[in-house]
Amino acid sequence: MIKLSKMTDYAVVILADMAGRNGQLASATNVAERTKLPEPTVSKILKLLAKHKLVDSLRGTNGGYALNKSPEEINMAHVIGATEGPIALTACVDTAAQQCDRADNCNIKGKWNPVNMAMQSALENVSLKQMIGDVR
Numbered sequence: 001m002i003k004l005s006k007m008t009d010y011a012v013v014i015l016a017d018m019a020g021r022n023g024q025l026a027s028a029t030n031v032a033e034r035t036k037l038p039e040p041t042v043s044k045i046l047k048l049l050a051k052h053k054l055v056d057s058l059r060g061t062n063g064g065y066a067l068n069k070s071p072e073e074i075n076m077a078h079v080i081g082a083t084e085g086p087i088a089l090t091a092c093v094d095t096a097a098q099q100c101d102r103a104d105n106c107n108i109k110g111k112w113n114p115v116n117m118a119m120q121s122a123l124e125n126v127s128l129k130q131m132i133g134d135v136r
Helices: 006-019 028-035 039-051 076-084 113-124 128-132
Strands: 055-058 064-067
Touching: 006 028, 006 039, 006 064, 006 076, 006 128, 028 039, 028 064, 039 055, 039 064, 039 076, 076 113, 076 128
Parallel strands: none
Antiparallel strands: 055 064
């Protein structure tokens, strides 16, 4: 079974909440209160999303986070990439962070690339807007 972490699930919940804020800045505390997620988790995810340029971060007393793209422009490949890292279904794909121990003697090496690319494409074709509906 291919299973994403709770971090990815929570990231979608956080992004959905932010999409409903019409560009208003929100602190990690505010997002945590609205989503009922633990504040340390929300803070960690917001930092990841900011690092991957899915949200903007403004420091200071009037600071916070806001989406920097519309929900139509954010796709699930972006979110998964931010929370899980590059999409690589097995160690046999060219984008895998680690190669398996048998890579040098494997006649299947690289053969998973088309499957991985299909998965990547499928995830790119699902927008945040599709995931949440139009919350505005």
